[in-house]
Amino acid sequence: MFPRELTLSTTRSFFLFGARGTGKSTLLERVFPKHDALWIDLLAPDQESRFALHPESLAVILDEEIMRKNRKKWVVIDEIQKVPALLGVVHKYIREKKFNFAMTGSSARKLKRAQADMLAGRASLFELFPLNHLELDDGFSLEKALHRGTLPEAWELTPEECNRYLRSYCNVYLKEEVISEQLIRKIMPFRNFLELAAIQNAQIINYSKFAKDCGVDENTVHTYFEILSDTLLGFELQPFHLSIRKRQRRNSKFYLFDIGVTRALSGRLDEKLVPHSGSYGFAFEHFVILEIHRLVHTRELDWKLSYLLTKDGNEIDLIIEKNPQKRIALEIKSNDKVDEARVSSFARLAQDIPHTEMLFLSCDKTPMRFGKVSCLHWKEGIKRIFA
Template identity: 30%
Template sequence: MVKNRKIVSLLQEYLSIFPAVGLLGPRQVGKTTLVKPLDFEKESLYLDLEKASDRAKLMDPELFLKTHAEKTVILDEIQLMPELFSELRSLIDERRVPGRYIILGSASPDLIRKSADSLAGRIGYLELTPFFLDEVEQDEDEKLWIRGGFPLSFLAKSERESQLWRQNFIKTYLERDLAQIGLSTDPRLVERFWRMLAHAQGGIWNGESFARALGVTRPTVNRYLEYLEGSFMIRVLRPFHQNIKKRLVKSPKVYIRDTGLLHSLIGIDSMVQLQNRIEIGSSWEGFVIEQIIASKGEEYGYFFYRTHQGAECDLLLVKNGEVQRAIEIKNTLSPKLTKGLRISMEDTGAREGFVICRIEGQFPISENVLAIGLKEFLSE
């Protein structure tokens, strides 16, 4: 079972403020399912820009949209008709009232740039993530970890059905979706790249190594990375280096955002298999990071910390330039304070330290450092 999506109240607030609201997220994450049943203050009109019949209605977008000026118009898969942004800008400027347009998009690296140029000051953006822990039942955290949070994977009737959905999602994304968002290249190369990223989950990005392994140039693999990040498939976690005098690692770390897709990409079908694979630690690390970011949202900036001397912290939560929390993530039931976390806290001036591990509850392991379960951290 799944509880109500946490983003609904924020979406309704945005609709009461902005003339246009952009709800972005990966394919099949549930954007349309979330928006269509909402109770709007006025009548709504839904257009799916993947359908030729709906695109035909917008051959003269100004005329069509003015005809429906009193409605909330929902434009789904907006990246297929980015030229609409300039029309929306003109219509909003003529009649600036909140909740006129809802833009749904699977995003591309230039989607935000195009819309930001056209609708700056007129649109508020929200990201719809796959399900996260606050949105599922209390006994389903392990299921969420192994299957991931895409609705049709998480809610599948069996593990086999979930596996098949994820395998077909990966195939469709590579063969169709990437081209639709602007990356025209050999899908087999991108698949190899994606699987390599999965096997290197949480590793420091080295574009030169990936380029050599794939037999392509470094700008090419950087472009692949950009498109995978822009379509919400991967998380590029930046290093923290503000006011630090030590020699630091300055390349980002890369994670497959959804652990269900991660497990399919590296050939893991069940929790039993995951428990016998060396990748379990990096899988848990990526899962925890995504749960924290999905839950805390824009409250913090998110970084990692690593020095060339070996001090490392998996996640820093930063607000107003100050490190509020330093987090180490361990797949263990017996957490300990590591030297790396202690040094990282001293270097960054972190106010609190946490070791998030596979326990329930919390207990202190040092001054200002708690060992804590993921659920407790999210609700704390």
């Protein structure tokens, strides 16, 4: 069992969203043991069927619980998106201050689609991600993370078992999150889209090319990316510009939520990543951006993340806006020796962004400084960002 950075509320109802396999149920069992809370598991077919047909039966169960001498004050509902109609009952009992509810979900899309009552601010929102390097602590291995990702179950398996698990994970996602929830009408174009999204991971989205390669129109591609976001399989990284209006005119990048799942979807699980190779560098950049994204959301920081691409095709990997007067520009390279020429090129790009600290993160353990650019090992860089 891994320690998690996320601290859940024990005094107020909440939603805990996260992709399948991130450890939501495990975390809730640790905070709300089954002998102290009333648990409803909607992944169990009998319970899903029962509450889908008769959502009011939850009220009967809760009223019975109220009559008990040593009644439970917390109710855990696992995978609430399976039966959105239950939220009406939940709302009533929260409003009457009779129970607190902890509700997990691996998709917000069905809740949005059903226009379900999201409890009008009566429940907090938390997100859980795959493990980060701080949670893995001394057990962390960069090579392992780049090859298999950091989903809790995948981390503890042998390489062969891990590959089977990740392939199965992708099939289960298609079967249970997409097909069974009727998010799309035709499965094959979406299956092709998933593979292409993994191959094009962390690149600027070219909607017309996606549409052509998948055999669908551009509006459908936009919908597909929305499905990935709503089912928590990834997130968009918007382009940076001081003008919010101009940001909205440019295309985002899309990052899948886990490196292992990305490799599985793209059919590259058997490919060994060799240090100093292009594929290793892409995986390392993906990893560092995922780490920062996870920590920003886990610690509930109101920071904005973006990338910068100039007219000349030069790029800054990540810009962190803590506030309009405090930004950090990051260049991320997997090299174990810092290349001063690359640092100088990065500095020329970042110097025109006002109120910006410049960090060059790599695998070089020797801290250095070239002009205004601090060169740090990626772990030290992340520590500095969140200090």
